[in-house]
Amino acid sequence: MQVFLTQVLNGLQLSMLVYLLAAGLTLIFGLMNILNLAHGAFFTLGAYCGVAVASATGSFWLALLLGPLLPLVLGAVLQSMLLQPLAERGRSTHLDLALLTFGLLFATAGAVEWLFGSAFLAVPTPPALAGHVSLLGISYPVYRLFIIGVGLSVAAGLTFVFDRTLLGATLRAGVDDRAMVTALGVNINALFAAVFGLGAALAGLAGVIAAPLTSVYSQMGITIVVETFVVVVVGGLGNLRGSFYASLIVGMTNAMSQAYLPEVEMFAIYALLIGVMIVRPQGMFRNVERVA
Amino acid sequence: MSEEVTIARTTARDDISPAAQVRRATFVLVGSAVLGALALPWLSTSYATTLAIEIMIAAIFASGINLLVGTTGLVSLGQGMFLGLGGYGIGIGTTVLGLPLWLSVPATLVLVATLAAAIGAVCTRTRGVEFLLITLAFSQMFYGAAIKLRLTNGSDGMSGIPRPDLGLLGLNADSPVVFYYYILLVTMLAVAAVWRIAESPFGSVLAAIRESERRAAAMGYAVSSYKVGAFVVAAVTCAVAGILQSQYTYFINPDSMSWQLSGEGVLMVIIGSTTAVAGPLVGAAVFVLAKQGLSVLTTEYMLFFGIFFMLVVAFFRNGVVEAFKSAFRSKP
């Protein structure tokens, strides 16, 4: 029972980490129709930014603040300087852009390796969050609870922004009808760049908070981004709420298979994905058909 | 339909009036290429022979991907799984089960075809970026299995994969030159077979599906079974490349199923342009040579692979063959 409870919490923690990535990926796909395969690169960049800041200043909290900043800027620049012009040139479909970002994912991993070497780096857990708390009869690391807290806060924040604010309304309208939003006088390119930056920043945030838990290495983004893809497909491409539930499902599947069926750990979530695709090719949580 | 893939452009332009000229030129070109390939081990160094072997194996892999990406318009990022399955198939067949190679190879290909039919049936329910993601997921699943399973010897991979026994012909396939001719023969057969399929009535349905899936259905084609058919042919072709690859290195490991390898295959297809028969060959040659060149210049392969990939997709979309052709073609 205690093992089970620990695994539930671990699953929740993993879910929240993946959710931070999936939320950005989903927003970008939903709004711009760009499958950003390079999303994992922002995770890597966030983590390395965290390593650099933490080792220079000794402050995890400063790293937490600055880590998402670089991805934010790079993401906005990537969208407005590279992807948007290519999309406007009309030659590139969203499949082309997906392939382009595929190249970017590997280029980033290569660049990071070139700058930082291929060694595995680590960020110490901040003292304030070190140690364990006892919870329902088990002792659980505070830091993992912190990750769960960050994930849930981001989910709540995004839901609030999306459902209750003018910005959210504009975004929802943009997902439905891009031309209409432009006609209403919204600078759609600026909005795209901002959302792309925000999505990248969330991935960067995930990178920073993951750093004390996992080792930091150049290809960390490539590994996690595939799990993120599973989440966004299971959740229904472009569906923010769906990606939250799908994160929970994927995170739990991963944690439970790790604990109880270690031989299937590497492919349990893919089996899940395939099951979903067979039953509902449009994703579990997508109720509105995309117009092809 | 914005989902319609636009990677490919024209395929059959064979009935254009100066077709005879083109055909003659093609014949001369293909003929001299074959002659050159036959003479290569006698004309140059063993290094060049090694490179040529790598190019040919890559070309088979790219041909398989091209049937899916170029002809049918389905962009897959998971073809590495079939390359790996080919290698692992004969690896398990010969080293674990102790079967002879001549039995392991056909058994592997039949298994891959069966598996591809099942996987294809699932994957082809989607299209566009979702197809790309689900093929990726499948390949990651097999990648995970190859790392985890004891049967495949985990991440260490399997060694001791045999080359064909050519003793009856008085030849030893361990000799680089003999192996080179073996690869050359299989490559010519495989590339010709894929080309024939693309030019067949079945292949023209695949092109119709690429251009407009709805129209193909309205014409009376059961679109999904054709897509699964293309998926199976592509998978078997990639498995052939995997078998040769594992024989070339006597070795197979999970990296052959990696995401990056699948991406490299798609890159070769894009470099070579999806429209030309020679596309996958040219793409494979450019890619393998560029990779070799880079490895001389730098150890940061991944960085340059990524940048190279981006440049090709952004600025060289229709491939070098197409760029070459349009440079020589007077536009009307």
Added chain:
Amino acid sequence: MSTLEVRSLHKAFGGLDVISNLNLTVPPGQRRAVIGPNGAGKTTFLNLITGWLTPTSGAVLIDGQAVATHPEEVTHAGIARSFQRNLLLEDLTVVENLRVACQAFHPCRRVFWRSKREFGDLFEQARQAAEWMHLTDILEVPVTHLSYGQKRQLEVALALCAKPKILLMDEPAAGTSPQERARLIDLINRLPKDLTILLVEHDMDVVFATCDIITVLSYGKVLATGTRRDIQEDPAVIEAYLGRRHARG
């Protein structure tokens, strides 16, 4: 010579009835037009007949035989259609478009070990289909380079390749110039007399020039069926198009 029969066809999207209890019979060889105000359900009606949409209830029959429910099966059952918006194999030549369309009914369609050029009869069939729609001069031109009017002709020609018993056309004249329209009318009128045709069209010149009997749809229901004069004098039709006041006056 075949009869198209639609029996109490019903289609609801969510709670909205787009087609309700629609009955319609087109006797063999008839040229029937289906007209109606925007949103009357005309294209939905065609999509239901051709398997692109599944009816909530009701049936479509050819000569009393129920038609299958997938687009490709419907084509094989003898109903072919053209689309309102061009759906062509843009990067292939005209002749290849037609050849592939003819090939769907050829035993070689799944053959992958022989070259498509070995099946010369398909090129012959493609040329015949091109002749019906006046495309013989541009056989080798890739579809992307065709004029809009030529594309509309090819759209119909592709449907003809299926050698249908019943031809459905979804606004063949949509977006064409007056010259292109005149040409299209002429081509439609030259089609074999035993071909049963159902034409959905907005342009009344095309309708009157090609069809004998007209069915008026409104809000998914048949408002009237009859000759040009019948429907022009039908108060329900006038009301649907012009509003109540004009119907009285």
